[in-house]
Amino acid sequence: MTSRNYSFLEIPLDFPKFDFSIQEDEGKLTIFDALRKRFLILTPEEWVRQHMIAYLTKYQGFPKSLFALEKGLRYNHLQKRFDILVLDRNGRPFLLLECKAPEVQLSHKTLEQIATYNTKIGAPYLGITNGRQHLFFGLDKESANYTQLSTVPQIHT
Template identity: 40%
Template sequence: MPDSLTLPAFAHKLTDRPGAAPLIWDEVRRQHVVCTPEEWVRQHVIHFLTGHLGYPASLLSVERGTGALGQRTDLRAYDPATRLPALLVECKAPTIKLTKTVLQQAQRYWQRVPARFIVITNGIQHACWQVGPPATMWDRWPTWEEVVLVT
């Protein structure tokens, strides 16, 4: 996988498979998963959150259903006090632009799974909002402390 992402590199564990996409070890799901371009971004986000921003891996959830048929959020971080989602992250492949459509997808997920923050990323560009009222756009990723201290 090319590493043109703006997220920090990490010691990934890829397993090559002849004639098939490689597998990557997911620390949250504790299993190997197919390493698609979107998964490559998701794994970088997981390691960025846990390794740089203080998020506990035990409070992360990957590809969890929203309650709507077939809809799954890419990544959630849960508040340990309330056990409710505090952060939703929608990951896209690096070739996918972060458009209004991507934001609307994340907003639809948020309607079913409300969280304090929404982030959309393709691994190169990132956009973060603290859900309001009023909604506030951030120019960076929130740290774990910021996510759990927001009321």
Template identity: 40%
Template sequence: MIKIEYPPYQPKIKKEDNREIIFDEVRKKWVILTPEEWVRQNFLQYLVQVKKYPASLIAVEKEIKLGDLKKRFDIVVYDAASKPWMIAECKEMNVELNKQVLDQVLRYNITMQVPYLVITNGSYCMAFQCINTELKELSELPVKI
């Protein structure tokens, strides 16, 4: 597992209709602040500030089709040619990173076909490289090309 060292981050948070909302700098909109959203927003900052992934190549909560089902992935990072490069699935901090979470991101990859998969619960993440039909666990997130 990879321990995440988050950069300093001052999120914009406000109350609206008795709910806390947070400004998503990637989507450029206010979203409801849930425990999973907190992880997603901090992980996005990690990708942009620490790993130097260009925010312009990141998509958040986009819909994909898995057969007849419509699902939403958490984060997809694209390469310079606008091809999906990495999928990240975010879970709230009390969710264990286990086979069930990995299976979820693997199902998304049936459609997306990316070379890198990441699962995170905010405290830790696991990263994998997809080589043919094999998964190779990585000791750190891939360097963005």
């Protein structure tokens, strides 16, 4: 392996075991993204993102065609980028997810970050994960507050 620090690969994540295609390219590890159909540089956040995508598609039944990954949006004249957006079957935003590195603690600030992005996107559900902890929230339209959910929200057919 290269001199780069890949110790995050040793941190146990709270996901089933997945068999990812990982290779070294020009001294950096890369991971195959099955949705974008290309290899991406393997960062701690990408490691968590690929696990979450695999979990949602293989265990929760989310169709791969409903995913949008790392798309840009403008907020207060700043260019931002969300991690994962799952659309509903009508093409509307459904679940917006923010992925953090395994060593990053999830906090109210993490939820505020994704809720801020969601003011532009308008998904009824949010999720935050560091791979070890996953939190999901639903938007109460009347109060405009988020309530923590006990399970992953499901797309209804």
